[in-house]
Amino acid sequence: GAGVSQSPSNKVTEKGKDVELRCDPISGHTALYWYRQSLGQGLEFLIYFQGNSAPDKSGLPSDRFSAERTGGSVSTLTIQRTQQEDSAVYLCASSVGQGVYKNIQYFGAGTRLSVL
Amino acid sequence: AQKITQTQPGMFVQEKEAVTLDCTYDTSDPSYGLFWYKQPSSGEMIFLIYQGSYDQQNATEGRYSLNFQKARKSANLVISASQLGDSAMYFCAMRDTGANSKLTFGKGITLSVRP
Numbered sequence: 001g002a003g004v005s006q007s008p009s010n011k012v013t014e015k016g017k018d019v020e021l022r023c024d025p026i027s028g029h030t031a032l033y034w035y036r037q038s039l040g041q042g043l044e045f046l047i048y049f050q051g052n053s054a055p056d057k058s059g060l061p062s063d064r065f066s067a068e069r070t071g072g073s074v075s076t077l078t079i080q081r082t083q084q085e086d087s088a089v090y091l092c093a094s095s096v097g098q099g100v101y102k103n104i105q106y107f108g109a110g111t112r113l114s115v116l
Numbered sequence: 117a118q119k120i121t122q123t124q125p126g127m128f129v130q131e132k133e134a135v136t137l138d139c140t141y142d143t144s145d146p147s148y149g150l151f152w153y154k155q156p157s158s159g160e161m162i163f164l165i166y167q168g169s170y171d172q173q174n175a176t177e178g179r180y181s182l183n184f185q186k187a188r189k190s191a192n193l194v195i196s197a198s199q200l201g202d203s204a205m206y207f208c209a210m211r212d213t214g215a216n217s218k219l220t221f222g223k224g225i226t227l228s229v230r231p
Contacts, residue, residue, distance in 0.1 A: 031217070033218060033219075035219075042221060042222075042223050042224070043209075043219075043221035045218040045219070045220075048217070048218055050216075056216040056218075058216070059218070089159060091161060093219075095217075098217055102149065102166050102168070103149070103217060104151070104163050104166060105151075105163070105219060106163060107153070107160060107161035107162075107163075108160065109158065109159050109160040110159045110160070112159070
């Protein structure tokens with residue numbers, strides 16, 4: 001597609017359930033990022049994928065969070081045993097990759113997660 | 117650690133007038149990149165403009181320009197000829213010069229354009 005696509009756009013789940021959020025980056029972009037946007041914390045970096053390199057997971061808040069990127073394209077962010085504090089908008093971004101001037105990150109519309 | 121500060125809680129501007137949104141940053145790295153994004157109520161983060169720390173001139177993109185004052189560590193966004201569609205949240209961000217190139221964001225500023 002022309003831009004970064006995220007699904008679902010909204011997700012309501014019950015506390016303790018697992019959820020999967022999907023991100024389809026811009027074609028040809030080697031770098032992919034996940035961020036979380038919440039009222040109290042603003043925008044926070046979660047995880048970064050670059051090509052076939054091992055992901056940078058330094059922003060993941062707990063071991064309940066994990067992400068994978070298959071075939072260097074689509075990524076899935078999984079939250080296990082969801083808690084109410086996980087309620088937030090999860091944003092995915094992609095960019096051409098490191099070593100490129102500007103290396104602008106383009107964002108999807110996000111997935112709004114509500115944990116009841 | 118890098119830090120972005122946006123202290124204006126909310127801004128109002130009359131349609132067709134210019135408005136400046138403030139951003140200050142802190143970093144010890146001589147090489148960095150600064151970005152502005154717009155987030156309308158739909159939620160998508162829209163890239164507006166980029167300024168590199170070594171760029172000799174202030175960045176401009178259509179109605180957007182960046183007032184980059186390196187010594188003062190400020191990168192204010194100027195929107196000229198405001199339009200109703202400019203009403204949104206605006207975020208200033210800095211790119212990490214580390215291996216992951218993640219963005220560190222400010223808290224954002226709400227801009228409302230009055231007709």
